[in-house]
Amino acid sequence: MLSIQNIAKSFDALKVLDQLSFDVKDGEFVAIVGPSGSGKSTLFQLIGGVSPIDQGAILLNGEDIQQKKGTIGYMPQQPCLLPWRTIVENVTLVEELQHKSNVERAKEWLEKVGLASFIHAYPNELSGGMQQRVSFIRAMVSDKPILCLDEPFSAMDEFTRLEMQAWLLSIWEEYRKSILFVTHSIEEALFLADRILVLTKRPATVKKEIIVPFERPRKEEIRHSAAFTALKQQLFMYLQEEKGDMYVD
Numbered sequence: 001m002l003s004i005q006n007i008a009k010s011f012d013a014l015k016v017l018d019q020l021s022f023d024v025k026d027g028e029f030v031a032i033v034g035p036s037g038s039g040k041s042t043l044f045q046l047i048g049g050v051s052p053i054d055q056g057a058i059l060l061n062g063e064d065i066q067q068k069k070g071t072i073g074y075m076p077q078q079p080c081l082l083p084w085r086t087i088v089e090n091v092t093l094v095e096e097l098q099h100k101s102n103v104e105r106a107k108e109w110l111e112k113v114g115l116a117s118f119i120h121a122y123p124n125e126l127s128g129g130m131q132q133r134v135s136f137i138r139a140m141v142s143d144k145p146i147l148c149l150d151e152p153f154s155a156m157d158e159f160t161r162l163e164m165q166a167w168l169l170s171i172w173e174e175y176r177k178s179i180l181f182v183t184h185s186i187e188e189a190l191f192l193a194d195r196i197l198v199l200t201k202r203p204a205t206v207k208k209e210i211i212v213p214f215e216r217p218r219k220e221e222i223r224h225s226a227a228f229t230a231l232k233q234q235l236f237m238y239l240q241e242e243k244g245d246m247y248v249d
């Protein structure tokens, strides 16, 4: 589905990504973890066509999508809802920009995720968790083959975050859309993903790939299993090895 082939990216003299390659298969949930400043958000900008790559290729179903906007669904860290638009108007925003808004489908989705009574409400009437659900649904209804989620739960308190992880899995397990998910939380990556890519410090490349062995649907109890703890420690060690002098620009 998505194939990142040997890409490199620099901002002037700062080399951010180098020889970065990986694939995401149809219906797969892939998490990316890496040190701060290693270029994870930059990677999403490149996949989203917002910024050009210096070298390599980005293919979506075999097609080169370099600098093509609107080919992926994107969910940022903050919900980024427009305060003057209602919830349903926020969900249809991306489609509207592409002149193919489907209000009925947006409403169906909002109903499906328990937000029926908020369809015509404004963002400030919703909790942070609810706003992130709307942001996710906006990415979902845009009906792109892959969703890129950039630390979507990082600004939340621990309880809401756990709730959102379970919520995301329940939706994903039903629809199995390909997801590329950036997170700083090792535990979140292990609980959600089929596969975890560990990036090196800048310039980032793939240091390790971990296949997550837990069966689906995932149950909360796996967080307390010996296998989960062992993988957590392994991932922690990989990330610690990359800490180095990564803040020195």
Ligand SMILES: Nc1ncnc2c1ncn2[C@@H]1O[C@H](COP(=O)(O)OP(=O)(O)OP(=O)(O)O)[C@@H](O)[C@H]1O
Pocket (backbone or CB within 6 Å): 011, 014, 016, 034, 035, 036, 037, 038, 039, 040, 041, 042, 043, 249
């Ligand atoms: N448009 C830009 N111009 C110049 N430098 C940039 C630009 N965008 C990102 N950078 C630099 O590239 C490096 C990687 O940034 P990026 O935001 O991709 O890292 P990240 O891994 O997402 O970080 P974090 O985990 O802290 O969110 C940083 O040093 C950043 O300052």
